[in-house]
Amino acid sequence: MDSTVRDHDLAYDVFSRNCPSRGALEHVTGRWGSLTITALYDGTFRFNELRRRVDGVSEKMLSQTLHALERDGLVHREAQAGNPPRVDYELTPLGREVAERLLSLIQLLEDRMDEVLLAQGRYDESRGGR
Template sequence: MSSATDVDFEHAAGNHAAAVGPTAANGPAGASDPSDELVSDVFARACPSRRTLENVAGKWGILALVALAEGTYRFNALRRRVDGVSEKMLSQTLHALERDGLVSRAVQATIPPHVEYSLTPAGLRVATKLRELIDLVEAEMPTILTAQTNYDANR
């Protein structure tokens, strides 16, 4: 059963539908650039930005993007950098981020072929913000650990 907070959130989210179609600012109907037709609102149930946000904000997405901000990696080197990720999860994460246009995959014509991953310009912009978030969380860890200890002691 949903709590009042859940219901309020769902109701509020339902009031922000993603607008798809031409707008006065975007020009006439039938515009050829699809980006001119979509106004993203992550709070709207059908907004496609939700899936991208899920790919970016998941544990492995965040870590892969921030690691790739350090430079180009081959798959196994990236897997070592993102300690704890399975081969399957890293592969799925990279495929999703590549589909979203945040990661670029380059196959080197060598024997055996080498595959390298790097960030696209959009991926770099996202990774920069994620790095800021990581820095903030790491800086707040003493406060967070104290809060967790206090919370656990009171339960």
């Protein structure tokens, strides 16, 4: 094994602004990336189905998000023959692993939102209300 391969654990570091892993992290955590990936954890979706699931996303933003995730190898895009042609989106195996991590984070936040809302109330009160 040469040293380039052996050192990869050290070589990729999201804290370095020029490391490609930072871009990948931004794609999966960005405003729509995390919701798109976790929505796809439930199965295969067409574009408009996915758009309904990710409440609030624009057509343009969902399209950009899906292209970035496809390029990173996290989402698989399958064009089906037919008239009109049908395009399905699903997670790749790596995409599913990423989705599991995101779901664990989302579950934690949903479970603890009472605590978050209390903290927000205390913070706003200490600053004279908002």
